[in-house]
Amino acid sequence: MPVEASLSTEEQDFLRALSRVVVLIPRAFDSDLGREVEMSSSEFFTLMHLSEAPGGRLRMGELAAATALTLGRVTQVVTRLEAEGLVERRPCATDRRGHDTLLTAAGAERLAGARSHQIASVRRRIFDRLDGLDGLDLAACTEVLSRIGTDAPTPSPQTGRA
Amino acid sequence: MPVEASLSTEEQDFLRALSRVVVLIPRAFDSDLGREVEMSSSEFFTLMHLSEAPGGRLRMGELAAATALTLGRVTQVVTRLEAEGLVERRPCATDRRGHDTLLTAAGAERLAGARSHQIASVRRRIFDRLDGLDGLDLAACTEVLSRIGTDAPTPSPQTGRA
DNA sequence: TAAGATTGAAGGCTCAATCTTA
DNA sequence: TAAGATTGAGCCTTCAATCTTA
Numbered sequence: 001m002p003v004e005a006s007l008s009t010e011e012q013d014f015l016r017a018l019s020r021v022v023v024l025i026p027r028a029f030d031s032d033l034g035r036e037v038e039m040s041s042s043e044f045f046t047l048m049h050l051s052e053a054p055g056g057r058l059r060m061g062e063l064a065a066a067t068a069l070t071l072g073r074v075t076q077v078v079t080r081l082e083a084e085g086l087v088e089r090r091p092c093a094t095d096r097r098g099h100d101t102l103l104t105a106a107g108a109e110r111l112a113g114a115r116s117h118q119i120a121s122v123r124r125r126i127f128d129r130l131d132g133l134d135g136l137d138l139a140a141c142t143e144v145l146s147r148i149g150t151d152a153p154t155p156s157p158q159t160g161r162a
Numbered sequence: 163m164p165v166e167a168s169l170s171t172e173e174q175d176f177l178r179a180l181s182r183v184v185v186l187i188p189r190a191f192d193s194d195l196g197r198e199v200e201m202s203s204s205e206f207f208t209l210m211h212l213s214e215a216p217g218g219r220l221r222m223g224e225l226a227a228a229t230a231l232t233l234g235r236v237t238q239v240v241t242r243l244e245a246e247g248l249v250e251r252r253p254c255a256t257d258r259r260g261h262d263t264l265l266t267a268a269g270a271e272r273l274a275g276a277r278s279h280q281i282a283s284v285r286r287r288i289f290d291r292l293d294g295l296d297g298l299d300l301a302a303c304t305e306v307l308s309r310i311g312t313d314a315p316t317p318s319p320q321t322g323r324a
Numbered sequence: 325t326a327a328g329a330t331t332g333a334a335g336g337c338t339c340a341a342t343c344t345t346a
Numbered sequence: 347t348a349a350g351a352t353t354g355a356g357c358c359t360t361c362a363a364t365c366t367t368a
Contacts, residue, residue: 005281007289010300015284017307019207022184023230024311027360030336040336045181060351068185073337075352097345097350119167122177127169129309138172141303145179147291149186189338192358202358222329235359237330259328259367327368336359346349 025125032121037114042069042077044118047086047103047111056103059092063101068149086110187287194283199276204231204239206280209248209265209273218265221254225263230311248272 007015029041037044049066050056058066064074078101081087086107092098103111130136169177191203211228212218220228226236240263243249248269254260265273292298 005278005285007281007284010304011284011289014300014304014307015288017304018183018187018288019203020230021180021307021311022187023359025180025184026336028311028313030360041181042336061349068182070189070338071351072339072353076337079352092350095346095350099351116167119169122169122173123167124313126177126180126310127173129312130306133305133309135302136306137299137302138176138306140297140299141306142172142176142179143295144292144298144300144303145176145183147295148288149183149190150291151190151286185337188358192338204358223327232360233329234331234361238359241330254328257328257368261329325368327366329364329366331362331364333362334360336357338357339355340353341355342351342353344349344351346347 028125029118029121032125033114033118036117036121037110039110039114040077042067042073043081044111044114046074046077046081047107047114050087050101050103051108051111056108057090057100059098059100061098081107084110190287191280191283194287195276195280198279198283199272201272201276202239204229204235205243206273206276208236208239208243209269209276212249212263212265213270213273218270219252219262221260221262223260243269246272 026041029044033039033041033044045067046063049063050058053062060071060074060078063069063078064071067074069077078087078089082089084106086104088102088104090100090102092100130138188203191206195201195203195206207229208225211225212220215224222233222236222240225231225240226233229236231239240249240251244251246268248266250264250266252262252264254262292300
């Protein structure tokens with residue numbers, strides 16, 4: 001319900017900058033990765049999170065949490081990656097409702113080939129733009145970004161995850 | 163071309179936080195606005211930028227620059243808004259290739275009705291999450307976000323680094 | 325030739341409905 | 347009943363092709 005409310009100038013500026021970034025960044029990443037390694041950023045990050053998981057193996061829900069994608073979207077991405085032989089679906093040993101996604105050797109290789117392109121893209125689109133920024137505190141920015149977006153009391157590192 | 167490259171831990175953390183936000187924020191805004199005022203965030207921001215322009219009037223290309231949307235997408239959004247009577251298309255007086263988009267009275271009214279809902283959404287999804295954050299420097303974050311995303315030498319104040 | 329804008333096809337993402345197992 | 351996952355319909359967005367006027 002709309003209560004009497006407004007944003008400060010500082011808040012408005014932040015909102016505008018953020019609104020711009022959430023449009024520009026996905027376009028930039030998808031464009032760069034698509035052109036150079038024929039992969040969407042969703043696919044790239046899915047492979048990346050799998051490669052970092054113990055055994056290269058994650059449940060669908062864990063993959064959704066890691067990528068911030070919806071479960072439905074994860075299913076679609078995994079289906080596509082599986083069709084390319086980059087991941088495999090395995091029944092979950094402890095819960096027969098669940099499925100594990102497992103990074104294949106081909107998937108690991110594909111990720112390795114994509115990584116340097118992605119790093120170059122990230123440098124060009126992000127960190128190169130911050131060169132010479134006076135008093136840059138990247139960690140402080142990271143903290144801010146880590147907190148926002150959710151509705152619930154932020155399931156940030158540490159804090160109550162129930 | 164992939165050169166020898168990598169990201170520092172700080173940079174990786176920033177990238178992860180940013181990647182999460184660019185997925186979460188559009189979903190949150192579109193969900194809130196869609197439920198409460200049946201409008202997408204693209205439509206909302208389009209109306210907002212029009213309302214801030216002199217005469218409530220902007221060229222398609224200016225609208226694209228303001229919203230960071232592509233020209234093709236702006237055409238579609240404006241078409242939809244026009245069908246609802248919230249904006250009007252007018253031939254541009256000085257360049258017959260161009261079209262102005264003009265905010266109507268109905269559009270201004272609709273925007274006014276949506277604004278408080280949007281502010282509530284922004285508070286809930288963003289600024290409430292930052293309450294109690296020690297040493298928060300919102301302006302510094304804004305500066306960082308304002309710089310990233312583009313490919314070209316950043317149309318920011320100062321330097322043009324090739 | 326190039327710039328402003330539009331269009332249609334294709335792909336990304338969300339959401340609600342559904343199926344299976346706990 | 348609820349949780350994990352999948353599916354299909356539909357919207358959002360991009361991209362390349364196209365049309366008109368500079």
